[in-house]
Structure formats: C-alpha cells, structure tokens
Ligand code: IPM
C-alpha cells in the first residue's frame with residue numbers, strides 16, 4: 363500500500379517547517395520500508411492575495427481522497443484576521459468533520475520548562491479539544507451595528523451528539539494511553555450553566571461505561587492555575603473548542619514552547635490533519651530560523667495515526683536526542699542551529715532504534 367498524503371505548507375514559516383517534516387518522512391520511510399506519495403496544495407495567504415480565493419469548493423472533496431493531511435500554518439500579515447483562519451483552517455476542520463483536536467503536552471528530557479521544580483515525569487498529559495462546535499461555529503451577529511446601542515452576539519453551540527463523541531474519544535484515548543487512567547473535564551459549570559450542564563451530564567453518563575477510569579472536573583480558570591502549579595495531576599483533559607484553544611497555548615509553553623507543540627485534527631472515520639500549533643510566525647519567514655520540531659512531531663502523530671507506530675517512535679526518540687544533546691533553546695533564532703540543520707539532526711538520530 364502507498365500512503366497518499368496531502369501537504370499544505372501554507373503561510374509564513376509553514377513551508378520551512380513542512381520541508382523539514384518531509385525530509386524526516388523520506389528518511390523514516392526508507393528505514394521502515396513503507397511507501398507514500400505527496401500532493402502539495404498552495405492554499406494560504408499568498409494564493410488568496412493573488413486570486414481572492416481561500417479554498418476552492420473542489421478542494422474538500424479532493425482532500426477526502428487522501429490518507430492524511432500535513433499542514434504547515436495558515437495566517438498572513440496582509441490579510442485581515444479571520445479570513446484565512448475561517449476560510450481555510452476552520453473550514454477544513456469543520457467540513458472534514460475533524461471533531462477532535464488532540465494536543466499532547468509532554469516535556470522531553472533536556473527541554474527547559476518555565477515551571478520551577480517540574481520535570482518530564484510531571485508534565486505529560488493530553489488535551490482532547492472539541493473541534494467542530496462551541497464558539498467556533500460562527501453563529502451570532504450584530505444588532506444596531508455601528509451605533510452606540512450596538513450589541514454583538516457570539517453563540518456557543520453544543521450538541522448532545524457533538525459532546526458525546528468528543529467525551530467518548532477522551533475516555534477511549536485515556537484507556538489506550540494507560541497511564542494515570544484519569545479524565546478531567548475542563549468547563550465552567552458555575553457560569554455557563556447551559557453548555558457545561560450538558561457537558562457534565564454527558565461526561566458522567568459516558569464515564570460510567572469506563573469504570574477503570576477516574577473522573578475529575580475542574581473549572582477552566584482553575585485548570586490554568588493547576589497546569590502551572592501541579593501539572594502532574596493531569597492525564598487526559600477534555601474540553602470545548604474555545605477553552606481547548608486557550609489552555610493548549612498554556613500547555614505549549616510548559617512543554618517548552620510553540621517550537622515543539624504539535625496537534626492532530628482527527629476524524630476517526632475520515633481524513634485527519636496534522637499541524638504544528640504555533641502559527642505562521644511571519645517575522646521569521648524565510649530566515650531558516652524557525653524550530654521545525656513541532657512540525658516533525660506532527661508528522662510523527664500522522665504516522666502513528668496511519669498505523670506506522672515504529673516510525674512514529676523513531677521520530678520521537680530522535681527529537682528527544684536532538685533536544686537533550688544539541689539545541690541551546692527551542693525558540694526561533696536561538697536554537698544554535700538553523701531550521702534545516704535541526705531537520706538533518708533528527709534524520710541522523712532516526713536509526714537509534
Ligand atoms: C489553533 C489556532 C486556531 C484556533 C486559529 C488560527 C483559528 O489558534 O489551532 O489553536 O483558534 O483554533
């Protein structure tokens with residue numbers, strides 16, 4: 363079988379990051395003996411500025427034909443915020459029904475965390491973020507726009523089916539992960555008394571089917587505090603789209619920064635998409651200074667999803683080696699190596715195992 367992978371390098375530093383990921387893919391495919399082909403799509407800010415088009419309608423159907431999508435970053439300084447995000451990134455997540463955004467928060471040995479007295483044994487959990495509902499639906503509108511009596515509404519949509527499939531995924535994932543066997547619901551039941559009432563009921567109803575897993579609840583504001591103070595308490599955190607967006611940036615920082623934070627947009631029945639979560643970082647575009655490790659770890663998640671677990675493990679080990687033996691910092695421009703040199707280093711350590 364030949365894996366078909368769609369590649370969307372995207373904007374800013376996206377192409378540089380993806381280039382290193384593809385370098386690693388080529389090397390690991392050789393070592394593990396699997397075959398793949400890639401098709402590159404130029405969706406992003408440049409194309410939009412040239413043609414006025416974000417995603418052609420045909421793209422969605424075309425992308426459904428792939429085994430996976432590998433994405434760099436979407437976001438361009440010359441395009442008004444929201445156009446590319448909604449027109450490309452969120453549209454892909456929604457139309458491909460990638461209802462899970464899986465974001466591991468894992469501190470690798472040798473990586474510096476801003477958390478005092480915390481190490482790799484303390485920072486190792488996963489956020490399961492609902493990815494197709496909530497405040498991200500775009501439901502809402504203005505009343506009396508442009509007047510002093512203006513009202514802006516932004517509605518969070520939470521459906522039983524949407525919440526249920528997300529919560530179930532979290533419990534299944536927790537069981538498979540087999541670590542602390544604990545799922546924490548991150549909500550705000552004291553204020554968002556409709557949305558999180560539903561979440562809480564579904565969480566316990568589904569959780570009853572998993573007697574081997576401990577159920578835990580915390581408000582989102584408290585979670586932010588505990589993530590800093592006691593990250594070792596967490597195993598799997600499940601939450602809605604907006605809270606998941608926010609707490610995973612916090613997660614990224616405690617695991618060493620956006621330079622190493624990867625995520626997966628998953629449709630277990632369809633095509634999934636893998637990306638570094640850091641964005642397009644236009645300031646560093648074209649400078650060969652961005653850290654490609656997040657994109658390389660996103661590639662590892664992609665391969666694991668395809669069932670190439672050994673390849674994924676090789677990449678993770680290699681990234682660990684590069685972090686502990688080489689990089690001065692994970693921040694762009696301060697690594698002590700260029701983007702392409704970091705990619706080369708990862709390739710060099712792939713046959714450790
Ligand atoms: C992310 C990003 C996106 C989000 C933006 C770019 C729309 O912040 O993937 O976390 O909010 O989901």
Ligand code: MN
Nearest residue numbers: 607608611639
């Ligand atoms: Mn985000």
